[in-house]
Amino acid sequence: MADALATCDMAVIVEDIRVARGWSQGELANAVGYSQSWVSRVINGQQSLTIEQVRDLATRLEIPLHLLRFASATETRKGASPTRRRDFGKVIATAALSLPTACAGDDIDDGTAPTLRAITGGQRLLDASSPAHELAPGAVAHVALTERVLKRAQHTPHAPEIAAGASEAAGFAAWLHTDMGDLGSARSYYQTAIGHARQAGHQLLEVYMLGSLASFEIEVEDPQLGLTLAAEARRRMGADAHPTAKAWLSCVRSLAYASLGNSSACSHEIARAEANVVRQENAAPPWPWVFSFDDSKVASHRALAGVRLRHPKEARAAFSEALHGFNTNAKQAALLKVELASAHADAGDVDEAFRLASEALRTGTRFRSERVITRVRRFRRGYRGARARVVNEFDEQLTDVLTGQRSK
Structure with a gap:
């Protein structure tokens, strides 16, 4: 489905949606307002479509236009309504289950890993407007999918990149289970994500997943374990890492120290983060970070640390600074x-x-x-x-x- 979206292959998109929703071709034709024979030709790749027909089909089938590569910049910014994103997220999750049979061993190629990562990326976008319990089944199914593809790819040159995609998928599943309060599953998925990052040989991805697990342990009130994990992440990161990674990990460590009541060590880590965010090379973040770590994000961690250290005046001032430039989704807010x-x-x-x-x-x-x-x-x-x-x-x-x- 992700590959079809990327190439605007409406034959595959329409057919997969029909199967996912359990429709007959007649029911599909009724849904889109065209004749059954016309719909049959579209599915079989025998009907050429105009741009307006593609837009019309996408609207009637509740496909967010920004997921199709021809969408305009305005449509991409606006996106789709939360309900439509949520419904289409379920379709993507269902369609993803069919990928293993469509991607047999010899068909694993340069496009396999980007396709798997595109599915995770789409799910992450949906997280801003959808309850975790609605996204989790699709995310779990996608983790299983990446595991199967990785197993078949293990003797190919594509294995490291697919392992990185599997790591990202597991990390997102961990995030969703944290939001649902299923801490045991969240911890297990984080451990899986770390393992696949190591399998991929992607040092910065491993740092990201170790740091994410550290942040998780700090949040569930085991700051000493979180600090130990963050120390291991810093050791593996090395001195020449990207400033975004350094700033983020320093902020994770600052919250661990604040939770332990160590104000001095907390301030030291915040200062390190502040020094890294102003570096010139911090403009473009490295994958798997989506956004660079900027002043407002450091301020938010300074505020969180102030709460844990029971410094209300400093915390409120930092929150004011953070919220002034912080763009976040509803759950994070x-x-x-x-x-x-x-x-x-x-x-x-x-x-x-x-x-x-x-x-x-x-x-x-x-x-x-x-x-x-x-x-x-x-x-x-x-x-x-x-x-x-x-x-x-x-x-x-x-x-x-x-x-x-x-x-x-």
Whole structure:
């Protein structure tokens, strides 16, 4: 499917969508508003399509136009509605299951690894607007797919690049399971991702996956293990690594030190990160980083560290700096709001603290994100102040969510 999208092969795209949705050709024809004979010719590659016909089919089948290579720049920026992205994500996941039979051993070539990585890339884009529990089945199926392809490719020159794609797929599955609160599965997928990165011989990818596991362990309240993993990542990274990698890993380490109460070591790591983000060569990030690590991202980690160190004044100032230039998705924004709520609570600003926590809880409920909801519950457990009206209202909201009176 990813390959067909990349080449705008409408015959493959339309047929795979028909199969994924369990439609007959007649039902497909009804859905797109064309005759069954015309649809049959499209599927068999016997019908030439105009650009307008391709756009019309894409719209009727709920294919985001930005996934087709001919889409205009405006359409690419706008993307598609969350509902359509979500539905099409399921189609991509289903279609992906058929790839092993369509890509038998001798057919593994230079395009195999980019195709596998394109599927993961599409899933990562959907993560910004879709609940993790909707994306996870497709992501897990894609991990299984990459494993099978890698096994068949192990004696070919394409094996290292396919192993890198398998690592990225497993890392994304780990991220989704973290969001769902399935920590055991998340840890297992991170370990798989590290193993495939080593198999690929891709040093920076291994650093990324080790650092991601370190960040995960810090978040689930084992900062000492997180620090150990981050130290191993730094050792493997080397002194000549890209500034984005250095800045990011320093920030991961800063949160570990903050969680351990080591303010001095935390400040040292933040300073290292700040020194790396201003380096000239930090403009273009290396794969698997999607965006360069900039000042606003360092500020967000400085804010998170301030919360953990119980320095509310510094934390709130850093949050203001971070949010000014930070462009993030709804779930990530909710996590930041919970942390900012903690800083306000420590400063005695109870109304603002619980307003932010309430907003984060609504987002966590909407996306069914156990990660966000768990962080909100942790904030509530840590509050030891007076039982103000806003606190009582928040407790009612939280109770409704936990008892199922508000759909998660």
